[in-house]
Amino acid sequence: MRNLNSKAKESASPLLKNEGIKSVSASLLSIMAGLLVGGAITVIVALINDEISFKAGLEGLKLIFFGLFSTGRDISGNLTFGFNPVNIGNLLFRATPVIMTGLSVAVAFKTGLFNIGAPGQYLMGTAASLFIALTIPSSSVPTWIIWLLALIGGMAAGALWGAIPGALKAYLNINEVLACIMTNWIAANLVTWFFESSNLRNGNESGKIGYIMPTSANGVVTAKLGLDRIFPGSQVNGGILVAIIFAILVYVMIYKTTLGYSMKACGSNKHAAEYAGIKSKRMLVLSMAIAGALSGGGASLYYLSGNTEFFHATYQSLPAEGFNGIPIALLAANNPIGVIFSGLFMSMLNIAGQQLKNLTAYNEYITDIIIAAIVYLSAFSLVIKALLSGLHKRKSAVAVATRKGNSTTAGVQTHADEEIIEEINNGVKNAEIDFSEDKREGEE
Amino acid sequence: MSEYIIEMLGITKEFPGIIANDNITLRLKKGEIHALLGENGAGKSTLMSVLFGLYEPEKGEIRKNGKVVKIKNPNDATALNIGMVHQHFKLVDVFSVLDNIILGSETTKFGFLQKKRAKEKVQALSEKYGLKVDLDLKVENITVGMQQRVEILKMLYRENEILIFDEPTAVLTPGEIDELMEIMRSFRNEGKSILFITHKLSEIMAVCDRVTVLRKGKYIGTVNTSDVTKQELSQMMVGRPVELTVQKKQAMPGEVILKAENITVPSKRQRNKPAVKNVSFEARSGEILCIAGIDGNGQTELVNAIAGIDKTTKGKITLCGHDITSASIRQRNKLGISHIPEDRHKHGLVLDFPLKDNLVLQRYFEPEFRNMGFIRQNAVKQYADRLILQYDVRSGQGGETITRAMSGGNQQKAIIGRELDRNMPLIIAVQPTRGLDVGAIEYIHSQLVKKRDEGKAVLLVSLELDEVMSVSDRILVMHEGEIVGEFDPKTTTVSELGLYMAGTKKQGGTDQ
Structure with a gap:
């Protein structure tokens, strides 16, 4: 199991080395995570809310993912999907x-x-x-x-x-x-x-x-x-x-x-x-x-x-x-080019939310909560990127370091508690930059 | 019971495209000081990471007291009583010394900290080994030497038996180094085992019992220090004979390049006391002028004032006949200063940039690299490739490598290449060889001498007296912001310099 695992990581390594690919896959993963959680909330709301039937919950789920292509309901009351120019x-x-x-x-x-x-x-x-x-x-x-x-x-x-x-x-x-x-x-x-x-x-x-x-x-x-x-x-x-x-x-x-x-x-x-x-x-x-x-x-x-x-x-x-x-x-x-796509995605959620509100019994507040959950998780792309890098870094940091010489900077942590220290130090440093350290410069 | 407390047998660790450790064996005896010697990139860090459970080796096993142990993560290593002092300390700056020592293994009672008991324990340890620390001070306010003692106390507090020191002397003054050696010896006498990672040969000869040498990921051998000479060790490490002394011709000082007249620089730490007091000197073309002194005696501020990073409150700085006292950093850079900064991570490099961008850090706006506000990527790339080749900067993807991923030695080589290639009349080099191995040091020294012979003025700031004595043509000693003496390296001794550095003696004034 362990072996399999490490092999999978090995094979992922060259791909994960590329910063761009790493960023894009991190963003896509976080979007997926956001949509899944948003979908889960949609279903849960349907289950606990008497006004929204289970069927309506499934419809809500569909709209979360494909709201952009919703074209309303047909005569029998089923949701229809297709190209919707509006x-x-x-x-x-x-x-x-x-x-x-x-x-x-x-x-x-x-x-x-x-x-x-x-x-x-x-x-x-x-x-x-x-x-x-x-x-x-x-x-x-x-x-x-x-x-x-x-x-x-x-x-x-x-x-x-x-x-x-x-x-x-x-x-x-x-x-x-x-x-x-x-x-x-x-x-x-x-x-x-x-x-x-x-x-x-x-x-x-x-x-x-x-x-x-x-x-x-x-x-x-x-x-x-x-x-x-x-x-x-x-x-x-x-x-x-x-x-x-x-x-x-x-x-x-x-x-x-x-x-x-x-x-x-x-x-x-x-x-x-x-x-x-x-x-x-x-x-x-x-x-x-x-x-x-x-x-x-x-x-x-x-x-x-x-x-x-x-x-x-x-x-x-x-x-x-x-x-x-x-x-x-x-x-x-x-990335400015990436912003075009993430902006479109955010606006797609907006449209999906509107469809959800218009076509189902979900009211605007629930819709907003669902959208907020998606946005929230989507913004985790940096965290996910760090995780992806982490997978790869453990393997590559020293590889890189050793190839071009030993490194004191490769960031290899050797103790569990040292990671905590690093974190605290970073946190404190950030605070310091803003409040105390820079004050000195400000006095110049 | 085995003779060895830790054995790493046949360790092989591969990374895509490279074998970082190729069948390496390291056996640490109980109660010995064992050096791990190797150039940058020899695989020392990888081997230590394996010992700490950060990497799982493809082959090989680790034994403690003869029994095979599995170290899968750092906690396993801690449980086996292995502790390490890193080169870059892992301390929380705003915590007190005591808090830092107990962090991660706090003594608690019903979930409440038992600081008093912890303090007693730490105090006992500190007295026993002569590790002087002030437990109540915040780490940010104590000296580097004391920070290191805090790290050592951390290991002792955790009752570690196997102590790893990663380049511990790189940040210490000569006196502190002697103290550390003494402490290490007392640990050995206590029966603790020490792994000492270093590339300073004299320290190995002074304190270690045995040495294991690695080169390019391979195990070269383990020898008793009593059986080898420095020369032999360096050859084992580098793979070729190395010049341990700097070869240079007689200096031919020419015209004055840099002239500092009565400059005073305020201190950032202390309000009323200037960091540099009334300092005057001249640096001439064709000579290496060295500023020696214990760290923190104003050398950094003096250099920053010359480079324009710090402002002077008094005095005049002249560069090649131009008054640059109030010139901007960029004006000075263009006019004639190459500056190899003290802190390569803070000032020297933008670590998140690719190497090629760092190589044009002061030049990206020049016509060679700029066209209508756009960076000429091809020109940058070609220039970077040339520097990388010329100065042998090794990195994974050449100019595209993110600088952070490079080793310290190669980062320094990149800075050296960048600065020397700008071909400026004044070269300021602040501790250019700090933390580097013999091969790299030899290289950097020879480059500085070469630039001197080309007629540049070299201003070298160094804390290492060996370097001061071997490289420089003229020595100025700084103490508490003042120049307290001027020496000719041929006619002075290290101990004489030491007296001036410590402030015991002073030229042109009464002895204190």
Whole structure:
């Protein structure tokens, strides 16, 4: 048994050596784990809830996995599946903003920062975009120029909002997570206040109290680029292509340019970057500004569609699109191209949840719990990757080390309790970096 | 009862594409100090990992006191009373010394810690073996030497009989090394068995009874230290005759490359006391100027100030006639500084980068490697391949290898290659041979001498007096942030230097 086991590991080794394959398989595994747990919850809810029959539970299970392809129910009441252009179009539409926030979080991660400020940056982008799109008169300026200005304005506002925690981190050593949370809430209240006193509120339609006018009121609408003909009846527009282009640009920036090189160097070893003459403080601010611009741009792409309306009044929650950037980036292992796919996956869950709510007796709360469980487990891809690496590392670390010489750094643990120590040390170090060690530098 | 307390017989451990241990036999007698000698990559770590149950060998068996034992995980090893002091200590920085010692095997009563009893036990041990530690201090506030004593106490606290020391002297001052040797001898007299992993031949000759030599995964032999010379041991280890002394011509000092005038650098640890006080010196082309001193006497800060990492509060630094006192790090790098940093993991390398990216760490923005903001991947790759070949940097996948996966010796070679290839008039090398084996040390020394002969100024900071004496052309001794003496290695002695390093004597001032 032991032998078999080790043989299986051996044979898996060459495959697991490849970082990319490791990341992708880790992400797929965590998605599967998430879906399975989500499915299990669906069934359990059906079993304990009198209102949901067992049959409905199985239907729920089907919808969790294949909700995207649900086409409703036939005359006899059975679920039908097939190509559903509305679902797929909406999938693409909703993926647009979260791909952008996913990119935002991923860029910041590359410089070693945790951008939990994406919701605030998203809100600032929303406000700037809507303001520009609704106030520049379309009678005198071509709408595509307004559209472009609104996108640029949204990105600029996001960039500014991202740069603030970046600068606080770089020059005053204030933990970026704390600063981001603060700026999030400042943004929430600032945006509410700004719209409260503006004349952009939608007073024309009934039932729209608290909403801002859609940008279509000023004729500013994202071009459909023919996508509406492929997916008729959906909200899809060219924004998804813009998001994909951004993903490619970010990929190129991170992996192909000297800027990306400096950012990554700062992210993985600030001291070495400084030793090499890279201005790490400037890099921190810059990377947070880029991250903010992406979040802000995500908001622009979402609200410039013309068929989305921003609910500004009594703002008590932060936009989920911002926070969803975090699991999306994690799921993609911070790879910008991967973010496209994890963003699509996240939005697929959204569609599946909607189908579940519409077609079965599951209410929106249960649906949200199921979706949350899937997202939660999906974000474990890094853990699963570490496990995959662990399988392989035990074998390879010393192999690698011995091939090119003995190593004190291969990270070979020799005692069980030493692993605990390592962990504690890491934890403590992280805390220290944020609160005490860097304080010294801040005083310089 | 067997004569041997631990026997590792015919151990073979293969990894895909490499045999890390090929039929290796290591027999440790009860009550002896046994050295395990080998170059980087000889398989010492793998063998120890097998002993600790981290790897299951394909062939071979381990016996304790003649009985075959199965060690499947580190807990088995601990249960067999095997303990190890790692080269990089495994301590929790913010825990007290006492907490670190008892961590993992705490004395408890009804689930509550019995710290008082633990403390008594540790104190008894510490007195018995002369291991001076302050149990209440936090580990982050104690010296490296004391941290090592904490690690040793950890093993004693667990009542280990078989003690493994992995390169224990790499981080110690000459005095601390002597103390450690004394402690090891007292363990031997107690009947404990010690495995001493090292590649410092003089230490083996001083303290060990027998030596097992490994080379490239193969067992070369086990000899009594009384029967061999250093020269023979190094030949067993490297496989060819090695120059233990540095061959060099008379230095031909030329013009002044680096001039430091009255520079003062504030200390990061102590507020009111500068780390470097009013230091002035000149480094000339064609000479190796060495700054000697016990660790922590301002050498690090002095070098950081020259390289631009730390700021000076006073004084002037001139490089090749340019005032660089307030220049940025990059300006200095471009103007003429190559810097082999003290801490290769902290400053020298981005460990998660592929090797090729690390090889252009200060150069990636130069036109050779950059085109319109894009990195010229091919140029980087070609350049990396050339350096890898030229400086014999060994790694699994060449330039694509993640640097973290490389051995310490090869990481250092990569840094040396990168820095020397930049061909700058000033080469700062801070402890360039720390933790490396004889072959690599010989190589690095010869490279430094070569650069000197090419007319570069070499500023060498070293804690090892052997290195100081053999490599340098001129020696400055630092003590408490001041230069306390200047020496010619040909006319001074190690013991004379030692007196200045310890602060007992001082040139140009009254003796203390």
